[in-house]
Amino acid sequence: MELKPDVAARTDAAPHWRAAAPDRVPELGSLRHTEPATWLLARLGGLLGGGGRIKLLEIMGRSGGLFWRYAPLAVRLVPGSKLTRVDCELATLRTAWLVGARYEWHHHVYAARFSGLSLETVERVAAGPEDPGWSEPQRLLLRAVDELHSGRMILDDTWTGLSAHLTPAQRVDLCMLVGHYDMLAMLLKTHGIEPEPEMWRRGPLRWVRDSASGDGLTPGGLPRFNKAVTNRLVGPSAGKIPPYSVIHHSGRKSGRPFRTPVLAAHRGNLLIVPLLYGDRSDWVRNVLAANGGEVTHRRRTREFTSPRVLDAAGAATLPAPATLFTRLLKILVADLDPS
Structure with missing residues (x-):
């Protein structure tokens, strides 16, 4: 079945994506170079997402048990975030866009669907905080992400505005979340990790890619x-x-x-x-x-x-x-x- 273009495909033309040549790690995915339990999890996750593997796990698996020590932090910062699911995904997407990490962007374009974000909203994330479609709290959130990316701190005016909408715990989590995905981008881009071929095009969750449905969940007929x-x-x-x-x-x-x-x-x-x-x-x-x-x-x-x-x-x-x-x-x- 021919797949219609989606947001990730449209934004692929952006000039700021950058990663090292993939031949830096030609043996990526080899069980001989990957911690076995992490390799297995990468393959199981690939079956669910339709891409056959999850390269992020494979690259972490090259450093022994790194993934299993990293995973509790990731769980706490993403599904366990004090931020709302919408704010968490908006901040994640904006960070992935700013750091030019195509791998992060591709995965979270589709993961955002599970937080209730439409493909149109995802595309507005790329446009930035000044897009007229944002509410004031969302505009401040995206502006804070931009400032964390550019200057490694939230500026006074943005902090004051954000404090009216986010709790102290949420402001802590926002800083940690942006830093977390910045860190992952360094790992992914340095090792030349690009999105898995066919990821989200196959498997049980492929509906998240469908831009022709108007974000409906039901079968076409x-x-x-x-x-x-x-x-x-x-x-x-x-x-x-x-x-x-x-x-x-x-x-x-x-x-x-x-x-x-x-x-x-x-x-x-x-x-x-x-x-x-x-x-x-x-x-x-x-x-x-x-x-x-x-x-x-x-x-x-x-x-x-x-x-x-x-x-x-x-x-x-x-x-x-x-x-x-x-x-x-x-x-x-x-x-x-x-x-």
Whole structure:
């Protein structure tokens, strides 16, 4: 199956990627030069990611038990970080971009999907803290990463702003996280380690690469099945019994009226819809084009306006259902008519 270009492929053209020639370690991956347990873990991880191996583990395995002593620190700084998952991944991606470590960037472009970041948000990380799509806390976070990279310290103005959003423990972890990935970049680039061929293109997690799905999680044929079968079964009770609501919208070209049952949460005057099929569904494109529509929930129909598609970065300040959904999905959020 032909794979469509994704963010990592588009950013490959950036001029600042740099690594030594890979022939510096021609025997990389040889069991004879790698600590056996680390070699085995590298191969198991490669099966999961689809690249057959994890070169970072192989290069660490050349130094005896280094990886096993390094691993507790990595676990504490990444999955165990005091930072939120979104902030942790934004800081990691920005560091990988700044240090020009293609290996780190490639892996975290896809790992970011497990923190709820869309491919569009990942691409904005490369644009930097002044991109208009960031919230003020996120802008300050990325600016702090830039300052740690360029001057090895967060400057006073950024520190003051950041202190309003991050706890003392989170500010410690931010510094350590940036230093951690800077250190790894030195190892990777010096040894000429480039991304594994076919990594994330194969294996059970290959969906993280798919830029054509609109970040949906379901198989490509499921929306058509649901339109033909499931919606007809759910339709009679949708809009009457939670968690289903009905979105009323009009075709972008035909103007024909449609009604689409969706799983939805209503919090105050916010409509929150997890986009299981991504943001390419017809009803999503219809309400975005019309800048609104109507929704029926518990037999009550209300207008909604200002629909927007958000990922975990965009939903960071929204109520709990939104942040829960965006762990893996994009969501559509709209303002409900209070009347």
